[in-house]
Amino acid sequence: MEAIKRKKLRExxxxxxxLICACVAVISLLAITFFVFYNGLAPFVSNSYSLWSFLTGVEWRPGSNLYGIFYMIVGSVLxxxxxxxxxxPVAIxxxxxxxxxxxSQAGKVIRFAVELLYSTGVVLFVFIMIINLIVNRIVKAKVGR
Structure with a gap:
């Protein structure tokens, strides 16, 4: 009887x-979303920059208050x-x-190769992020920011 109570308490x-970990993750995600939208909407609210100019503009010069992302959108779609x-087709x-x-033997080898390729993409993405952080720190140190 005592063991059951201990098990239920542990569970x-x-x-x-x-639950606390999930709440922290959700609150963090909401905070990041709020921060991105708050800072991203600033040019549209304070400088009266039009959304149409932002979406259809072809020049990106933040120093001149030109923010056009048309080529970025087209490049992402392509x-x-x-x-x-x-x-x-390759996946199907x-x-x-x-x-x-x-x-069965060839299927195991191919499944392993597919899983390895999938995990390699994730590891490569994390590696690129780490390299990006290192380069940013080096550049900031050299520029003196």
Whole structure:
């Protein structure tokens, strides 16, 4: 009987710990979202910069109060479309091959390779972020900011 009470208490403590972690994550996400929107909307509210000029402008010169992201939008759409055109057929054909044609041993090897490629992308993304942070610190140290 005492062991059951201890187990329930331990489960309740762990549940509360995870609830606190989830609340901290949500509050952090909301704070970041608020910060980004607050600082991102400043040029539109204080300087009366139009949203249409922002979306259709082709020059990006913050010193001159020119903020145009049209080329950024077009580049993102084209990169996404290119990734879809290349990635979807490869993914579908690989899934069909693994499910229907590959034997159990070959299927295991291919599944492992696909999982390895997936995790490599995540690790590469984290590595790029770390390099970006290091470069930013070096540049700030050299410039003297």
């Amino acid at each position: 309740r403590i762990i549940e509360n710990f995870f 990169a996404t479309f290119g990734a879809i055109v290349i990635g979807v 054909l690989t899934a069909v091959f693994i499910a229907e044609m590959a034997g």
